[in-house]
Structure formats: structure tokens, C-alpha cells
Amino acid sequence: MSEAKSGAAISGPRVLRDEDVLRLADMPAAIAAVEQLFARLARQAFVAPPRQFVPFDRSTDLVFSTGGMSDGVAGTRAYVARNGKHHDDQLVVVWDMPTGRMKGVVLGSALGVLRMGAIGGAAIRARTRPDAGEVAVIGAGRQAAAHLEAAARVRPLRRATVFARSAERTAAFCAEMGRKLQLAVSPATSAEAALDGAEIVIVATSSLRPVIAAGWLRPDAYVHSVGYKSTVAREMDLDVAEAAATIVTDSPAQVTAFGSKFILHGTSHGERVEPLWSAPMRPGITLCYPMGVTGSDVVVADELLRRAELLRPAK
Structure with a gap:
């Protein structure tokens, strides 16, 4: 070979x-x-x-x-x-x-990277309103780019707001993705500012600690957590799960296999995780934990x- x-x-x-x-x-x-x-x-x-x-x-x-x-x-x-x-x-x-x-x-x-973005696009199409047009992206790496592109392919995005730790990298990301997608992509001064009014929230970071809070989300937001989601490393905390009306994943089998390592293990929310393709559409926040279904x-x-x-x- x-x-x-x-x-x-x-x-x-x-x-x-x-x-x-x-x-x-x-x-x-x-x-x-x-x-x-x-x-x-x-x-x-x-x-x-x-x-x-x-x-x-x-x-x-x-x-x-x-x-x-x-x-x-x-x-x-x-x-x-x-x-x-x-x-x-x-x-x-x-x-x-x-x-x-x-x-x-x-x-x-x-x-x-491509297939995780594709999972994100499929999830966004399945779990958000057809007219959802405001997206927030936390992170400015390859996964953030793939997920923003996927969101733009399945929803009529009007605006994307991005926050990442490096202002320079964020600015470059916004310029590149704006050209690629022919979309208004602008940097935010904070994660909280990026989430303001966003119908779709993509969190794609390498952070081991929470980077967003449930109080920053609009009441009907769809939240897609690409990064770490374990009991010891997580890019968002349990407050988001507590605020969510619906919690879905692309792989219930993988969630079960993760056992005590999965972020919701030992909480009442672990029993609420549903397949994203069959969970009912409910009012309120939807939280998706994509596991990368085999x-x-x-x-x-x-x-x-x-x-x-x-x-x-x-x-």
C-alpha cells in the first residue's frame, strides 16, 4: 500500500x-x-x-x-x-x-473532520427550525469550520458570530469562512456575546473546562457539543443539560459504553439521552452530544x- x-x-x-x-x-x-x-x-x-x-x-x-x-x-x-x-x-x-x-x-x-461536520449538519437539520438563521460558533479550528459549513448547507443562515481564545485566529477564521460561505461571519468579544440571540450554538473547542453557561442561551437554542464531554474534561457543564428540554446523541450505544466517563453519568440527565433521529421535537433548549457514531x-x-x-x- x-x-x-x-x-x-x-x-x-x-x-x-x-x-x-x-x-x-x-x-x-x-x-x-x-x-x-x-x-x-x-x-x-x-x-x-x-x-x-x-x-x-x-x-x-x-x-x-x-x-x-x-x-x-x-x-x-x-x-x-x-x-x-x-x-x-x-x-x-x-x-x-x-x-x-x-x-x-x-x-x-x-x-x-468532514464526517463530524456532516453529523453536525444532519443533526442541525433534524433538530432545528427550517428558518433558523443565527448561529454562534465557539472555537476557530478545523471542527469549528466544518460545523459552520455544515450548518450553512442545511439552514438559511443570515449571520454567524464566532468566539475563540485567540483574537487573531478568530479574525482569520471569520474572514476565511465569510469568503467561503458568502456569509456575514463576525468575531465576538466573548463567548456570552457570541451566544446572544443565537438559534444554533456550535461548541467546538479543545477546552477541558466549560466555555459557555446555560444562562447565556436563548430559550429555544439548539446546542451542539463537539469537544470534550466527560466527567473530568468538558467544554460545557451540567447546567446546560439541566436547562435542556431535550438531550440527544447520534450514538446511544457509545454513550452507554462510555459508562462512568460520560459527562452525564451518575446524574438524572443520563436517562434522558435519546437518539437524535427519533426524539420528539419539544419546546425549549435542545442539547446534542455527538459521539461520532461508528x-x-x-x-x-x-x-x-x-x-x-x-x-x-x-x-
Whole structure:
């Protein structure tokens, strides 16, 4: 596999790397792939067990996530996690299950960012009003960018307000995303100011401590927590869960598997977590804890492999 050129199949399955993912990425298509996955989960027609962590020492795990469907694609993602942080050297393998043929391999970290953004877009479309137009983004990294793009693809955004720790990075993020999305994207002076009036709140940080408070949210806000959500590291505290009328996730199985590590463990709110695709729409705040449902990377990788095949130069 090391001899394969980027984006090309010399012999055997096609191999894509980060540069190929960035070239081929189509957020609406990725969101559609995730929405189809959610529809299958609702029909119990998609296999999505929790991740498997194989410990090598107290701080290092080799992690495997497997998911898919018997009448379509299935596959596995593998990566090393050290002290809870994922390494960028990741592997996703996609098989065509009816034939058993390996369709391709995606290497690197760009796929993970794309599929988490796609999960966010699917969740926002499922859980917010069709006319929601005000979005707040806390964070200015790759996940923040992917989630803002996803929100713009599923809702008629009028304005985005961004806050991150670095004013310089925030300004650059706003300029770049404003050009990319043809949207008014402006920096805020604080997280509280960013959340003022926002119908959609995307929290995508690497913070180990809460960066927002429930009192800053409008009464009907949708809140999407991308970053840490454990009992020892969390980008938002339990006050948001307490204020939420509805708490949803893309992977109830992963929430259960996290056990005592999950932020809501040991609280009455843990029993309130529902699948985002089937929870009733209720008045009030909706809080989503996206866990990265297994198999989502596989279906998004399959879409990238399909696009690579379509764009392959004719011989």
C-alpha cells in the first residue's frame, strides 16, 4: 500500500490521503450519507456497535470502530489514542459487503473532520427550525469550520458570530469562512456575546473546562457539543443539560459504553439521552452530544471513493 500514489489505485483498492479528501470533499453529499445512515439506524438496518479500545499501557490505546450494512458498505476505522487524544495517523477501510470486495482505504485525519461536520449538519437539520438563521460558533479550528459549513448547507443562515481564545485566529477564521460561505461571519468579544440571540450554538473547542453557561442561551437554542464531554474534561457543564428540554446523541450505544466517563453519568440527565433521529421535537433548549457514531466515517469515505472514481481521468 505504501507504493500506491495518492488518490490512485495501482493495484488493489483505491487509496485516498488528506489532500485527496480536501479536494474531493462535498459537505452536502457527506451530510446526505449521514442522514441515510440515521434513517437506517431508525429501521435497525445499520450495524453501529461502540468503539473498541485495546489498551497498551495506562495512557495509550489502539482504537477500532466498525459499522455498516449487510446490503451496502461496511468498514473499520483504526487509530492510536494517547491520553484521550487521537493521533492524526488514522485508517478507514471500506468493503462492499454483498461482494466482499475492498473498495478503498482513506488515510489521515481530514475524513474525521468532514464526517463530524456532516453529523453536525444532519443533526442541525433534524433538530432545528427550517428558518433558523443565527448561529454562534465557539472555537476557530478545523471542527469549528466544518460545523459552520455544515450548518450553512442545511439552514438559511443570515449571520454567524464566532468566539475563540485567540483574537487573531478568530479574525482569520471569520474572514476565511465569510469568503467561503458568502456569509456575514463576525468575531465576538466573548463567548456570552457570541451566544446572544443565537438559534444554533456550535461548541467546538479543545477546552477541558466549560466555555459557555446555560444562562447565556436563548430559550429555544439548539446546542451542539463537539469537544470534550466527560466527567473530568468538558467544554460545557451540567447546567446546560439541566436547562435542556431535550438531550440527544447520534450514538446511544457509545454513550452507554462510555459508562462512568460520560459527562452525564451518575446524574438524572443520563436517562434522558435519546437518539437524535427519533426524539420528539419539544419546546425549549435542545442539547446534542455527538459521539461520532461508528460507521459514519465509512459511509462518508464511500462517498469520497465514489467521487474519486467519477473524477478519475479517462485512460
